[in-house]
Amino acid sequence: MKRSRIGVSAVALLSASALVLAGCAAGEEPATGDSAAIITTNGSEPQQLLIPTNTTETGGGKVVTSIFAGLVSYTSDGDVENEVAKSIESEDGQKWTVTLNDGWTFTNDEPVTSDSFVKAWQYGALLSNAQSSSYFFDNIEGFSYDEDSELTGLEVVSDTEFTVNLINPEADFPLRLGYSAFMPLPESAWDDLDAYGENPVGNGPYMLDGDSAWQHDVKIDLVTNPDYDGVRKAVNGGVSIIFYTSQDAAYADALGGNLDILDAVPDSAFETYESDFPGRSVNQPAAIFQAFNMPYYLEHWSGDEGKLRRAAISMSIDRKEITDVIFQGTRTPATDFTSPVIAGHSDNLAGAEVLDFNPDEAKKLWAEADAIAPYGDTVFDLAYNADGGHQAWVDAVANSISNTLGIEAVGKAYPTFKDALNDRDANKLTGATRAGWQADYPSLYNFLGPLYVDGAGSNKEGYSSPEFEKILAEGASASSVEEATAKYQEAQEILLVDLPSVPLWYSNVTGVYSDSVDNVVFGWDSVPLYNEVTKG
Amino acid sequence: MLWYAGKRFLQMIPVFFGATFLIYFMVFAVPGDPIAALYGDRPPAPGVIELLRAEYNLDKPFIVQYLLYIGGLFQGDFGTTFSGRPVADVMAQAFPITARLAMLALAIEAFFGIIVGLIAGLRKGKLFDASALVISLLLISVPTFVVGFVLQLVFGIQLGWARTTVSGDAPWNELIMPAIVLASVSFAYIVRLTRASVADNLGADFVRTATAKGLSRRRVVTVHVLRNSLVPVVTYLGVDIGSLMVGAIVTEGIFNINGVGGTVYRAITLGEGPTVVSFVAVMVIIFVLANLLVDLLYAALDPRIRYAK
Numbered sequence: 001m002k003r004s005r006i007g008v009s010a011v012a013l014l015s016a017s018a019l020v021l022a023g024c025a026a027g028e029e030p031a032t033g034d035s036a037a038i039i040t041t042n043g044s045e046p047q048q049l050l051i052p053t054n055t056t057e058t059g060g061g062k063v064v065t066s067i068f069a070g071l072v073s074y075t076s077d078g079d080v081e082n083e084v085a086k087s088i089e090s091e092d093g094q095k096w097t098v099t100l101n102d103g104w105t106f107t108n109d110e111p112v113t114s115d116s117f118v119k120a121w122q123y124g125a126l127l128s129n130a131q132s133s134s135y136f137f138d139n140i141e142g143f144s145y146d147e148d149s150e151l152t153g154l155e156v157v158s159d160t161e162f163t164v165n166l167i168n169p170e171a172d173f174p175l176r177l178g179y180s181a182f183m184p185l186p187e188s189a190w191d192d193l194d195a196y197g198e199n200p201v202g203n204g205p206y207m208l209d210g211d212s213a214w215q216h217d218v219k220i221d222l223v224t225n226p227d228y229d230g231v232r233k234a235v236n237g238g239v240s241i242i243f244y245t246s247q248d249a250a251y252a253d254a255l256g257g258n259l260d261i262l263d264a265v266p267d268s269a270f271e272t273y274e275s276d277f278p279g280r281s282v283n284q285p286a287a288i289f290q291a292f293n294m295p296y297y298l299e300h301w302s303g304d305e306g307k308l309r310r311a312a313i314s315m316s317i318d319r320k321e322i323t324d325v326i327f328q329g330t331r332t333p334a335t336d337f338t339s340p341v342i343a344g345h346s347d348n349l350a351g352a353e354v355l356d357f358n359p360d361e362a363k364k365l366w367a368e369a370d371a372i373a374p375y376g377d378t379v380f381d382l383a384y385n386a387d388g389g390h391q392a393w394v395d396a397v398a399n400s401i402s403n404t405l406g407i408e409a410v411g412k413a414y415p416t417f418k419d420a421l422n423d424r425d426a427n428k429l430t431g432a433t434r435a436g437w438q439a440d441y442p443s444l445y446n447f448l449g450p451l452y453v454d455g456a457g458s459n460k461e462g463y464s465s466p467e468f469e470k471i472l473a474e475g476a477s478a479s480s481v482e483e484a485t486a487k488y489q490e491a492q493e494i495l496l497v498d499l500p501s502v503p504l505w506y507s508n509v510t511g512v513y514s515d516s517v518d519n520v521v522f523g524w525d526s527v528p529l530y531n532e533v534t535k536g
Numbered sequence: 537m538l539w540y541a542g543k544r545f546l547q548m549i550p551v552f553f554g555a556t557f558l559i560y561f562m563v564f565a566v567p568g569d570p571i572a573a574l575y576g577d578r579p580p581a582p583g584v585i586e587l588l589r590a591e592y593n594l595d596k597p598f599i600v601q602y603l604l605y606i607g608g609l610f611q612g613d614f615g616t617t618f619s620g621r622p623v624a625d626v627m628a629q630a631f632p633i634t635a636r637l638a639m640l641a642l643a644i645e646a647f648f649g650i651i652v653g654l655i656a657g658l659r660k661g662k663l664f665d666a667s668a669l670v671i672s673l674l675l676i677s678v679p680t681f682v683v684g685f686v687l688q689l690v691f692g693i694q695l696g697w698a699r700t701t702v703s704g705d706a707p708w709n710e711l712i713m714p715a716i717v718l719a720s721v722s723f724a725y726i727v728r729l730t731r732a733s734v735a736d737n738l739g740a741d742f743v744r745t746a747t748a749k750g751l752s753r754r755r756v757v758t759v760h761v762l763r764n765s766l767v768p769v770v771t772y773l774g775v776d777i778g779s780l781m782v783g784a785i786v787t788e789g790i791f792n793i794n795g796v797g798g799t800v801y802r803a804i805t806l807g808e809g810p811t812v813v814s815f816v817a818v819m820v821i822i823f824v825l826a827n828l829l830v831d832l833l834y835a836a837l838d839p840r841i842r843y844a845k
């Protein structure tokens with residue numbers, strides 16, 4: 001990977017000059033900042049001890065990605081760059097050979113070897129260890145959901161090389177390797193994993209600031225790891241992640257100058273954050289896809305009639321107006337089934353015009369469907385969970401459909417997320433249902449496979465298309481990521497015709513930062529790239 | 537007196553068991569699987585969920601769960617949170633902070649409330665009295681979170697006199713603003729209680745007698761009027777200790793204080809039985825002790841009250 005090599009030297013040069021500048025001019029140069037300055041940002045108490053394979057929520061995830069370096073890491077636009085890996089190669093997308101760079105160490109001076117990865121992954125996948133990320137290893141040979149079973153697909157060749165055998169080919173397998181579940185663990189972790197989880201030792205751009213760095217329910221202090229020499233080298237002195245129980249309190253702190261970066265503006269400030277922080281706010285799409293689905297087991301929504309009605313419904317929704325009025329522009333109208341932060345996202349897929357607001361065409365298609373089987377005065381309902389703040393947009397979408405098609409469309413509220421899920425799982429819906437998906441790692445496949453393949457865990461509304469699955473499988477076994485992307489886009493073009501899910505919009509990340517920090521860039525996962533932030 | 541206190545202490549035993557049993561049952565009865573809810577949109581593998589349910593005894597019947605908890609309690613084990621932290625640690629962190637906040641609030645509301653109430657009572661119908669009544673009415677009718685956000689905006693953000701939120705160690709000086717917010721409503725009630733009580737007692741026979749004896753106005757007011765007027769106020773303060781400790785959820789949320797209210801609220805939403813019950817049990821004890829203290833104070837304040845055998 002030539003590209004990442006160039007990246008390394010460029011960053012290394014930058015930080016070297018930062019050191020020099022800080023040494024002689026004490027941070028008078030705003031572009032580089034003070035290399036000892038500590039950035040403060042918001043976070044939440046990690047739900048579990050900081051074991052990478054047991055960290056699936058954002059509170060702990062922020063810390064894990066900062067203090068560990070995996071085989072690869074993600075750039076702000078969702079591309080991968082090699083970190084510990086020198087190369088990750090495969091002929092067929094099924095048998096992968098991973099070669100590690102020399103010279104990587106954990107902050108306790110242990111070297112990072114093939115064992116550091118393989119042992120950590122084995123631990124994460126083993127059922128009786130009850131790790132929340134265990135399912136990330138389910139495509140590696142030997143994995144079992146039902147019993148303790150060793151990942152026989154992992155084989156250590158030497159200290160700097162190991163192989164991974166997958167059950168099914170996966171062309172973009174390297175894309176998932178930057179996710180927290182795939183981080184290495186030092187040998188010392190295995191002595192007492194609970195103690196390790198309190199005070200983890202990693203190999204990332206930051207490390208915990210001493211034994212009491214993690215003050216439960218209060219904050220966690222990270223400082224720059226001086227030995228880190230990867231692509232994410234920090235230009236500041238560290239990050240202090242302060243835990244907030246309410247986003248309003250965090251916003252008040254940002255306004256009061258006690259917080260440098262806030263990565264989640266509360267709803268209550270949607271109208272004011274841009275004027276409160278002129279030129280210092282971020283509002284960009286996140287890796288979150290929002291849609292609603294019509295179950296195939298309902299009358300009127302399958303076959304040719306269903307296709308016409310799905311397209312009609314989709315074209316009767318004014319996405320732009322709803323995102324502007326209801327969400328004050330903090331959502332981005334959808335143009336595909338993935339997210340703009342994922343490499344391979346497209347806004348000009350063939351057939352994407354079905355996502356445009358087009359009342360005349362919608363009425364025409366609806367009438368064609370009525371010619372096949374009349375819809376009559378059936379009520380179109382859209383199920384949502386009332387505990388998630390969805391009512392406003394559901395009502396707006398229902399109104400938009402009502403006004404365009406002249407049918408009665410209403411929202412149907414379930415008290416909790418769990419209630420709504422029960423009826424979805426039991427095939428007991430009476431109409432459409434809200435659906436959303438957040439990517440764990442920046443891969444197109446991650447947005448498609450789990451949701452639209454027949455029998456997949458999250459394909460709850462019963463979509464089944466052999467043609468779609470064939471192209472998706474071709475993408476998975478493609479020989480390059482580019483080829484795979486083309487296939488995944490082609491597969492989405494089938495989805496645009498069938499519309500098993502009606503795309504609505506992508507959720508945005510909204511953040512603000514104070515005038516004491518610069519160069520604040522949000523990553524594909526909506527977390528700021530702390531290592532690039534300059535302060536002072 | 538001692539016998540009375542001892543009897544009250546013994547009463548705490550059934551109160552403790554009754555309260556923990558009821559609370560544990562209520563947490564148990566909340567619908568939904570706490571482990572599934574913990575992970576929300578990203579559920580772990582089904583086998584992992586089962587293992588976690590077993591680890592936290594959630595797969596056992598209610599009475600077994602409760603007895604396991606009580607059994608652990610007698611060995612000094614308060615259980616663990618879903619994040620694997622001992623509940624005892626969480627309590628050791630949260631209670632001192634909330635206690636400091638509550639004490640500060642209690643001091644503020646008692647000191648200012650009694651002074652304002654006394655002056656208003658002595659000058660019944662005058663301008664001071666009227667404005668005290670209006671202000672207290674205002675404080676009672678405005679919700680706490682409004683007072684909280686306004687103070688935070690004005691003193692924290694615009695004037696910059698106080699820190700917008702409280703930092704981790706919750707030092708006394710940073711707690712002053714939250715304590716004022718927390719005390720605001722009770723302050724208003726104390727003003728009104730003291731005022732009414734003082735105004736009543738001013739016309740009482742013993743005050744006329746004291747004045748007739750030739751005591752100075754100052755002595756009549758402080759020793760005879762105020763002391764007797766404090767009986768209802770002390771009752772109120774005693775009950776208020778409990779609600780200040782428990783009811784600070786809103787204030788703690790606004791100022792990001794990591795105290796009892798917020799912790800219990802979070803534990804309830806997570807369905808974390810041991811945390812909720814342990815916290816509530818301690819709060820029940822605080823409540824009972826505060827009430828005992830109030831009852832004993834009555835005797836000191838009002839010579840007519842005696843606790844005989």
